[in-house]
Amino acid sequence: MYDLIIIGAGPAGLSAAVTAYEAGLEKILLIERDSELGGILNQCIHNGFGLHLFKEELTGPEFAGRFIEKLRDTNVEVMSDTMVLDISEDHTVSLVNSSGYQHIKGKAIILAMGCRERTRGAIAIPGSRGSGVYTAGTAQRYMNMDGYLVGKRIVILGSGDIGLIMARRMTLEGAKVLACVEINPYSSGLQRNIKQCLEDFDIPLYLSHTITDIRGYPRVNQVVVSKVDEKFRPIARSEMVFDCDTVLLSIGLIPENELSKSAGIVLDPRTKGPRVWENMETSVDGIFACGNVVQVHDLADNVAAEAKKAALAAARYVQQNRQQDGELELKTAGNVTYTVPQHIHLPLSEKLVEVSFRTNRVFGKCAVVVADREGNAVCRYSREYITPGELQKISIPAKLLEDKEEYLTVKVVEEQK
Amino acid sequence: MTELICIGCPRGCHLKVDEENGYQVTGNNCPIGAEYGKNELTNPTRVLTTTVRISGGIHNCLPVRSSGPIKKALLMEAVRALKDVEVASPVKKGDVIVHNIVGSGQDMLASRDM
Ligand SMILES: Cc1cc2nc3c(=O)[nH]c(=O)nc-3n(C[C@H](O)[C@H](O)[C@H](O)COP(=O)(O)OP(=O)(O)OC[C@H]3O[C@@H](n4cnc5c(N)ncnc54)[C@H](O)[C@@H]3O)c2cc1C
Ligand code: SF4
Numbered sequence: 001m002y003d004l005i006i007i008g009a010g011p012a013g014l015s016a017a018v019t020a021y022e023a024g025l026e027k028i029l030l031i032e033r034d035s036e037l038g039g040i041l042n043q044c045i046h047n048g049f050g051l052h053l054f055k056e057e058l059t060g061p062e063f064a065g066r067f068i069e070k071l072r073d074t075n076v077e078v079m080s081d082t083m084v085l086d087i088s089e090d091h092t093v094s095l096v097n098s099s100g101y102q103h104i105k106g107k108a109i110i111l112a113m114g115c116r117e118r119t120r121g122a123i124a125i126p127g128s129r130g131s132g133v134y135t136a137g138t139a140q141r142y143m144n145m146d147g148y149l150v151g152k153r154i155v156i157l158g159s160g161d162i163g164l165i166m167a168r169r170m171t172l173e174g175a176k177v178l179a180c181v182e183i184n185p186y187s188s189g190l191q192r193n194i195k196q197c198l199e200d201f202d203i204p205l206y207l208s209h210t211i212t213d214i215r216g217y218p219r220v221n222q223v224v225v226s227k228v229d230e231k232f233r234p235i236a237r238s239e240m241v242f243d244c245d246t247v248l249l250s251i252g253l254i255p256e257n258e259l260s261k262s263a264g265i266v267l268d269p270r271t272k273g274p275r276v277w278e279n280m281e282t283s284v285d286g287i288f289a290c291g292n293v294v295q296v297h298d299l300a301d302n303v304a305a306e307a308k309k310a311a312l313a314a315a316r317y318v319q320q321n322r323q324q325d326g327e328l329e330l331k332t333a334g335n336v337t338y339t340v341p342q343h344i345h346l347p348l349s350e351k352l353v354e355v356s357f358r359t360n361r362v363f364g365k366c367a368v369v370v371a372d373r374e375g376n377a378v379c380r381y382s383r384e385y386i387t388p389g390e391l392q393k394i395s396i397p398a399k400l401l402e403d404k405e406e407y408l409t410v411k412v413v414e415e416q417k
Numbered sequence: 418m419t420e421l422i423c424i425g426c427p428r429g430c431h432l433k434v435d436e437e438n439g440y441q442v443t444g445n446n447c448p449i450g451a452e453y454g455k456n457e458l459t460n461p462t463r464v465l466t467t468t469v470r471i472s473g474g475i476h477n478c479l480p481v482r483s484s485g486p487i488k489k490a491l492l493m494e495a496v497r498a499l500k501d502v503e504v505a506s507p508v509k510k511g512d513v514i515v516h517n518i519v520g521s522g523q524d525m526l527a528s529r530d531m
Contacts (some may be wrong), residue, residue: 036475045480046466053428059466060528061529065510090476142467145476172467172496191429196463200489299427322473385431 002316003027004311005106007084007259010039012291013112014067015304019311020110021074028076029106031095033083037071038064039114041300047166048192051303063300087111087263089284100239108286108314111260111274112307115253115292125157125216130221136162136250142168149173151246156180157211159187159194159389161298163250168183168197177203178242181225183210183232186362187391188252190298209364210234211247211367220245247392253296264285270338271295278353280306287297288314295340295356298391302356310355316349328404333411335359337388343399344408348398356393357410359386365415368394373406386412421457425449434458462486465520469499469514471531473506480528481514487521506531 003025006013009032017030036042039048051057054066068400071078075388082097087109117135134142134150140162152175154322156163159182160312167177180198185208187194196204198205206225213224214232255273257265266283268275272283273294281288290310291303326346330339339357355370361388370378378401381394401408423430423445434454435441443456456462465485468478487495495518504514508527515525 042529045468045482047464047482048427056508057464059480059482059528062482062510064530068453144480145478147468147470172492189420190427192424192427328465390427390429414448 001027002029002104002106004029004108004110004314005091005104006030006110006112007087007093008032008039008291008293009034009037009080009111010107010110010113010114010291011041011067011300011303012114013039013110013308015066015372016112016290016311017076018067018070018074019308020315021076023312023315025315025380026075028074029104030071030076030078031082031093032078032080033085034310035081037068037078037080040137043137044145044165045144045272046169052299053304053348059245061298064274067304073400083258087259087287091286096279097169107318108288110307110310110314111282111287111289111293112291113256113259113293115145115296116256118249118252118258119306120249120252124212124300125211127211127223128217128220130214130217130219132216132220132245133214133247133249136160136166136248139246139248140166143169143173149175150248151175151244153178153242154246155225155242155244156248156249156250157213158249159189160184160250160252161189161207163191163248164189164193164197166248166250167203168201171201171203177201178244178348179203179225180205181209181211182207183228184388186389188389189250190390191387204227212239214247220247223247224358244254251291255293255296257293260289260293268338268342271340273340276340278341278348278350279316280310280341281313281317286314286317288317289346295338295391298389302391302393329407331356331407331409332357335361335363335412336410339410344401346401346404349396352395353398353401354393354395355410356391359388359412360393362387363412363414365413366412368392368410368412370396371395371409372404373408378404378408383412419458421454423450423453425453461489463489463492463516465492465495465518465525466528467496467499469507469525470503470505471508474508477513479504479508479531481525482528483518483521483523484526485523487518487523491519491521495521495525496522499525 041060049063060140086094215222226234289315290307368381439440442451464482470477
């Protein structure tokens with residue numbers, strides 16, 4: 001019997017393992033299906049990781065390396081090349097590796113399986129089924145680990161960060177990126193990536209546009225891009241045709257939750273990840289979740305911080321000192337699409353409750369307001385600018401919540417100039 | 418007056434740089450933004466990250482980075498110079514792969530062990 005079993009060794013799993021060890025857990029097992037640790041960071045060779053955590057701009061592999069080095073000084077058991085196939089509600093983990101199929105049990109479990117990319121099927125783009133259509137992450141893996149450039153003339157659909165990073169990478173490698181096409185009127189990637197990956201190389205970004213046809217067989221040779229109206233319907237006669245051999249899809253990530261479902265964990269249809277408490281515990285007692293499996297994060301730093309929270313809570317669970325009876329639900333209103341956590345235990349064990357959320361539109365000067373059941377503001381946070389592409393965070397002082405009942409509502413209100 | 422997005426960190430502050438007043442920067446939330454705003458209009462630089470071929474490693478490519486920012490205009494030339502570089506495993510994180518890449522004053526370093 002393990003104290004803690006962690007599934008997935010990306011930044012979430014690595015940070016959780018190190019934290020749980022530091023918190024005093026004795027028998028910890030970290031399971032990874034890949035042959036090396038680090039998760040998606042191994043293919044993210046660009047810099048921009050670690051500014052919050054290490055106060056330095058690290059590359060993805062350097063960021064992962066910091067945790068892998070720390071892990072070496074612990075007694076955490078690592079099983080790589082091992083795939084977890086099933087988890088049950090009673091904390092039995094079924095896995096397979098070169099020594100066969102086995103069941104093991106943990107007092108607590110942390111899910112850190114990350115995300116996978118949405119594919120062409122998920123958004124049903126019309127056109128021929130020629131080769132040359134890749135998800136941006138797949139192209140990134142081919143480029144950065146295998147040294148294979150997937151095409152010479154490229155159109156990118158979606159303005160997610162991975163697509164933007166790949167636009168720069170492929171341009172530097174000698175490919176021509178003709179356009180980045182985004183159906184929303186705003187970019188879903190970070191502002192800094194628009195600047196340093198597109199503008200630096202004069203790659204045009206077409207907002208409120210989408211690909212309406214992909215032509216060519218057996219290899220893509222053209223795409224048609226159309227402007228869309230506010231209901232995302234293509235506008236007739238707005239077509240532009242690009243001659244290209246490759247289309248990269250950067251249209252979002254989906255939390256990888258097959259295992260969560262097998263354990264009977266309740267998922268939130270908005271985040272597509274488990275519904276979690278403020279300590280990252282899921283609906284199943286003693287099973288915690290963190291990182292991209294819970295919600296799509298923009299930054300590995302935030303993933304590591306969330307994992308730390310989950311690991312401390314898991315340690316507390318194993319060491320059996322918790323007593324919580326009340327609960328507050330977090331509802332959303334207006335343009336807030338979801339919150340993580342979705343609910344909070346009372347009384348709180350920490351001084352601050354961190355809440356992250358996204359909105360479905362851009363705001364200029366505005367305030368994030370947390371209101372109680374009666375509609376009175378509990379706290380208020382001014383913001384200069386909010387965009388759906390960037391995960392928002394607020395920290396609510398626990399003492400403001402002591403006497404609250406049933407639910408809180410999180411909303412964003414415009415501020416008069 | 419030029420408006421810029423700071424790339425110093427993910428916060429992405431909206432900067433205003435006043436060319437007429439010694440490149441004074443407003444809108445930044447930290448000193449990095451002030452320096453970035455000035456540099457961007459006088460001498461833009463970027464950290465370069467790319468890969469080189471490696472033999473005997475678990476992958477075909479070793480990720481590398483420049484030790485510090487290099488002139489934006491030198492980026493393409495630096496990537497071209499790295500095309501023909503091949504190293505042999507084992508390599509340690511931080512090992513110098515190319516000294517003073519295209520005369521930029523910065524070295525290319527290995528990003529990981531391999
Ligand atoms: C293709 C891609 C590119 C990205 N690029 C960037 C970027 O450039 N910059 C940035 O800040 N963020 C980027 N992200 C976001 C990035 O994923 C997060 O910042 C962070 O890496 C998420 O950490 P994680 O540990 O939650 O997930 P991951 O890093 O995805 O790690 C999850 C791990 O779980 C393992 N796993 C999954 N299922 C199982 C199973 N059943 N059994 C055993 N192991 C399992 C996986 O193999 C993987 O190693 C990218 C994401 C993707 C998908
Ligand atoms: S000014 Fe500072 S806080 Fe703002 S984006 Fe630049 S580095 Fe980040």
